Amino acid sequence: xxxxxxxxxxxxxxxxxxxxxxxxxxxxxxxxxxxxxxxxxxxxxxxxxxxxxxxxxxxxxxxxxxxxxxxxxxxxxxxxxxxxxxxxxxxxxxxxxxxxxxxxxxxxxxxxxxxxxxxxxxxxxxxxxxxxxxxxxxxxxxxxxxxxxxxxxxx
Amino acid sequence: xxxxxxxxxxxxxxxxxxxxxxxxxxxxxxxxxxxxxxxxxxxxxxxxxxxxxxxxxxxxxxxxxxxxxxxxxxxxxxxxxxxxxxxxxxxxxxxxxxxxxxxxxxxxxxxxxxxxxxxxxxxxxxxxxxxxxxxxxxxxxxxxxxxxxxxxxxxxxxxxxxxxxxxxxxxxxxxxxxx
Numbered sequence: 636x637x638x639x640x641x642x643x644x645x646x647x648x649x650x651x652x653x654x655x656x657x658x659x660x661x662x663x664x665x666x667x668x669x670x671x672x673x674x675x676x677x678x679x680x681x682x683x684x685x686x687x688x689x690x691x692x693x694x695x696x697x698x699x700x701x702x703x704x705x706x707x708x709x710x711x712x713x714x715x716x717x718x719x720x721x722x723x724x725x726x727x728x729x730x731x732x733x734x735x736x737x738x739x740x741x742x743x744x745x746x747x748x749x750x751x752x753x754x755x756x757x758x759x760x761x762x763x764x765x766x767x768x769x770x771x772x773x774x775x776x777x778x779x780x781x782x783x784x785x786x787x788x789x790x
Numbered sequence: 791x792x793x794x795x796x797x798x799x800x801x802x803x804x805x806x807x808x809x810x811x812x813x814x815x816x817x818x819x820x821x822x823x824x825x826x827x828x829x830x831x832x833x834x835x836x837x838x839x840x841x842x843x844x845x846x847x848x849x850x851x852x853x854x855x856x857x858x859x860x861x862x863x864x865x866x867x868x869x870x871x872x873x874x875x876x877x878x879x880x881x882x883x884x885x886x887x888x889x890x891x892x893x894x895x896x897x898x899x900x901x902x903x904x905x906x907x908x909x910x911x912x913x914x915x916x917x918x919x920x921x922x923x924x925x926x927x928x929x930x931x932x933x934x935x936x937x938x939x940x941x942x943x944x945x946x947x948x949x950x951x952x953x954x955x956x957x958x959x960x961x962x963x964x965x966x967x968x969x
Contacts, residue, residue, distance in 0.1 A: 640828060640831055640832075641800075641802060641827075641831065641848065642802075644831060644837070644844075644845075644848055645845075645848045645849065645852055647845065648845035648846075648848060648849050652845065652846075652849065653849040653852070653853075656846050656849040656850055656853065657849065657850075657853040657857070660850055660853060660854075660858065660861075660864065661858065663863060664858065664861050664863055667861075667863050695863065696876050696877050696878065697850070697863075697864070697876060697877055698877045698878065
């Protein structure tokens, strides 16, 4: 019964508001962790970012509504990401295409028609993303032959 | 005579098998039909009067129980117990943050800005005494009965069964009355 009461009351908090509170807590937790790693005090972070110490204190209490500008100041001070944009990061870093079809689709999604007219640029981009040790033959595009490598050479 | 305390499962975490978040218990005093935390939830001085902070507190508690666990940064340390929330507001929920994965909720109330200590607010003072008693008795019982904590939160009996209800024996220390 008690838990139902809890969830009933919680449901009256708008979903966007709940997300905001959650994000504030996550950022506070992350900054706290980074301070420990750097062995910094709040005042060190304040002087490194140019933010007021009282503001840092609000960030750590999960109360601050941070702007992107402030987040990037914090990221620059810690030299690491404080937030990531997961879908974009996933597209760029994780969903590395492993087949020609994937490469082509992915490349087309990212590159304009103009760039597609310059396959060498696209080749470089795909090869930059390729995990080391992967054969160039896996990253074929612009040519329908399976046996053609990324440089358009026939194996 | 100190009151009889018991803990009851208060599953805010939606998926009990989840490795994320943590397990929540609520404190019951004697045979009181209402759990201590529910007294806070039903307190008209708290909600709707402090609706915004109240909602924020519930949302943070939900997020901790389902995702992040009970990070110390979310709590205010008090002598022998803890308090929610960490953000500045006049609401207080007294609790025992046992670990990152286990939390015991007590009663709470309003500590207005002009009030220096919680001891000046009778409902908070009483809630604090219950939590302090709980800390001692629970530590005792855990040591004596071989109770241990599950990896994803909650207490387990020596055979590995999850404890959803735990009545603590009255400690025989002190004679201070709480009522």
